[in-house]
Amino acid sequence: MIEIRPYLRSDVADLQRLANNAMIPHFTRDRFPHPYTMNDAELWIEVNENASPVLNFAIAVDGNFAGGIGLMPQYDINRFNAEVGYWLGEPYHGRGIMTAALTLLIDHAFNKLTYVRLYANVFEHNAASMRVLEKAGFYKESIQRKAAYKNGNFIDEHVYALLKPGIL
Template sequence: YTPLDAQRWIQFVVDPEQETNFAIDVGGEAVGNIGLRIGNDVDRYTAEVWYWLGEKHWGKGIITAALRAITGYVFTEFTLTRLYAIPFAHNTGSVKALEKVGFQREGLLRRSAVKDGVVLDKVMYSYLSSDWLNAAPMLP
């Protein structure tokens, strides 16, 4: 994570079109971020959720709790039918967190991203409003 990466991230999160962006707080320290962007036009009932977490906090259930919280928030505060995430296929921690919350794998996006000069696969996961309505209450 370089200073240029940090500068780009700050510009992204202060974008006036950004719908929702939350710091992930652990003990009063911002250790990550979770946010969403609601689509427009034909995608206006769909939102993408994204997140990142500082490496020293991985494996503690923090992202799972953040995903549960934002999923409940999305389906109570907005009129949406679908929330989706597209993590890298090799990011098993992210995939497990999505699955624990109830996101369903929809497919593999082969060779769909380039990071550090490496072409990578991503996976599509979604959670529908009907999933949320039929689920037991989501507790952190």
């Protein structure tokens, strides 16, 4: 069973272990720490465990912590938009878990919060993430040429979006 739920103190060790993978920084923003220390895990859970509304969720598979997924609210004229971000521990790759977790997040964002548009920026070399987004109903809006600077290189970002049904 796949679920998204608030982070728990009991997630600290699994969060640190799974997030401290050398591959994750290739696909995430630079603010995702590497190495990912126990202190990083404790701080992340402390910041998120009592958040209201909950915007960052633990992904759990059969009750076990497997990764993270969340919404980054936008502001001002874009206040009904949220950027989606996610990562999954390597032992859980290739099983459809992220698509299921993203589908749960979409439902939460559109039916329990006020968002009408979700989007994700994906690095050009992250075909797996592009597939996850497409399977969850997102469509490619654009390619922003050399918009990101990652690991010493300028790379393209593919922008995917999803509108709340009935918004058009």
